Amino acid sequence: MSDTLEQLADVLEARRSADPKSSYVAQLHHRGLNKILEKVGEEATETILAAKDLKADDASSRQALIGEVADLWFHSLVMLSHLDVDHRDILDELGRRAGVSGLEEKASRRPSE
Numbered sequence: 060m061s062d063t064l065e066q067l068a069d070v071l072e073a074r075r076s077a078d079p080k081s082s083y084v085a086q087l088h089h090r091g092l093n094k095i096l097e098k099v100g101e102e103a104t105e106t107i108l109a110a111k112d113l114k115a116d117d118a119s120s121r122q123a124l125i126g127e128v129a130d131l132w133f134h135s136l137v138m139l140s141h142l143d144v145d146h147r148d149i150l151d152e153l154g155r156r157a158g159v160s161g162l163e164e165k166a167s168r169r170p171s172e
């Protein structure tokens with residue numbers, strides 16, 4: 060995991076018990092799972108729209124997509140933290156999948172298809 064993500068995950072953990080008046084992350088935890096899931100869904104939709112709007116050689120549309128994906132990753136990390144799922148488990152899962160072709164893995168799951 061990059062240092063930036065690792066540091067962000069540490070900050071998110073610390074913010075769970077912060078004052079909602081002074082912390083957006085604490086506010087999300089305070090508002091509960093449904094609010095956090097609403098934000099994840101909203102950011103996923105905004106990511107899709109930004110991806111569809113991406114124009115070659117257009118720095119601002121590229122930056123818009125980068126911003127939306129950052130929002131999506133951030134809110135996904137808050138969701139994992141709220142549910143007590145260690146973000147490193149996701150990285151371990153991706154590591155476990157490294158080198159395994161998605162097509163081969165799918166075929167081994169559903170050999171008849």
Ligand SMILES: N=c1c2ncn([C@@H]3O[C@H](COP(=O)(O)OP(=O)(O)OP(=O)(O)O)[C@@H](O)[C@H]3O)c2ncn1[C@@H]1O[C@H](COP(=O)(O)O)[C@@H](O)[C@H]1O
Pocket residue numbers: 067070074081082083084085129130133
């Ligand atoms: N990376 C982020 C980050 N990315 C996005 N956001 C916030 O996520 C929110 C989502 O954007 P929206 O435009 O959807 O927000 P909105 O319309 O105001 O949201 P709603 O009214 O719909 O709830 C904005 O308020 C952004 O500021 C973030 N807020 C915090 N962080 C990190 O979390 C740390 C702790 O933040 P606090 O808990 O606020 O101290 C910060 O130091 C940052 O490192």
